[in-house]
Amino acid sequence: MNLYDLFKKTADRYPENPAIIEGSRIVSYRVLDTIISGIAKDLEAKGVAPGQLIGLCFPNSIAYIAFTYAIWKLDAAVVPIDVELKENEIRQLRGQLPIAAKIDHKARDSGLITGKCPVIDTPYYYQTVNLLASCQTGIHIAFVRFTSGTTGERKGVVLSHERIFERIQSVNQVLQVTPDDNVLWILPMSHHFVSTIVLYLINGATIVLANGIWSRSILKTINREHVTLLYASPFHYSLLSADSSGQMIPMVRLAVSTTIGLPVEIHERFFRRFGLPLAQAYGIIEIGLVCINIENALKKPGSVGRVLPDYQIQIKNTKAYSESDGLQCGELFFSGPGFLDAYFHPWLKGKNALVNGWFETGDIGGMDEEGSLYLYGRKNNVINTAGIKVFPGEVETVLSKHPAVAESCVYGENHDRFGQIVAAKVVLDRTGERVSEEALQLFCGKTLAGYKVPKQIEFTEHIEKTVSTGKIRRSQ
């Protein structure tokens, strides 16, 4: 199976349906397929071959989607590289994943629509890693999603074409996307693609790329393009709710909120403004989208909803957690289709990453008597800032390199707009120089992507060894 072939089948069935709309450009399924094939030919001539990992560093665009499918057409795999990453972070990624070539938006203007072929960096090859070719892994890899982190963290979630297809089928039982749907796209494609873009394109829907970020222009786009489905973060819904233009969005049948927990207050404001409830979703890169609160969005805005029909849930180790809102909390485990094929670095087969077939999410939650799930925090200390994961250890390592810093502790501080922001406590070296918060931030910013730089730094005499910022306090 190849996700490109599934796209092609849809393209043959609905050739004149718009696949992507970006401003005044409308690319039909037929034209998108032509673009993809052109790029694939060009990439093949440049040496892209089956089984290779190809880095894709591109902002949201028609090009992003076309590159991804072109890489798949050649049976190579995509490694999304966030455009925010700094050089040394990309170097770290390259040290852990044997990326054969990187397609970089900074290399030049892609010039796709004019028919010009895109240019990729001269392929740079690293020491051959035995896992490079898919025939050697036994997995037909489509995606490797890299998450940078501390030593010991497994990096690179490997997803095959087959697993992605399973996910999409499971999710679409609930979303029910059809060729009549027009989906507004606003989230970064480097972080969201599998259960979204691929799903829409297999089902013949139209992806409408948001032009700009201001609510007035987004509402105009929603109405001009008859958008039926919204998929965005609480922040976007919060901005839309504040719009005073009076424009309504009568065509929208479903608005899904994702990336971070949806504050009930934003849900209420959005509903008051547009008369449409927000359906909160719960997804994890390793296992896909496993809950969406469609049925009870209005009645239970704080819930991520029921578990999708194809998945099972276990709530374990409940003795370690207190009740929250009258619900017994515990650690969440899931089983079901479309789970990860492997972690890339160090290599670990998907089934070995599961505990007797169950995936440990690291999330803490509880379920009410109707089966609606509520999330309350994380078991470990990964920081979720606007849907992007930051590993405290990585930031602490950078801080510790500053000569004035003796010790540091990085944690997530709850934040209304971001979900969490990166915060740090720093103990200064008594014998060393004085340093300001700004200077330390600047220091971190030299080697870390902006979203990882601590937004607030507190200087302290002493650091407690466990910092808990979640609502749930684990018992010892």
Place this chain on the structure above:
Amino acid sequence: MQTKTSLDTIEAQLLDFVRCEIYDPCLGIEADTHLIEAGLDSFSLLKILVFIEKKFDLIIPEAEINEDRMRSVQHISQLIHELLESK
């Protein structure tokens, strides 16, 4: 009590942040550069909002987060200044 920050200071600090943290330094962002046309996305907007919150102890109300008020560093600085004055 914190002393009021002048418009020039706000603009200088914000421009510095936007140049270093939001855009590629080689883009040469100026105070009157149209931020969306220069590629501002919603994640970058969030970063600017958090910067303002931490730097100036100011939460920009959602109703002010729009094209008219946040078109450029100049516009945002003016907005910050107004909000600080009315605090």
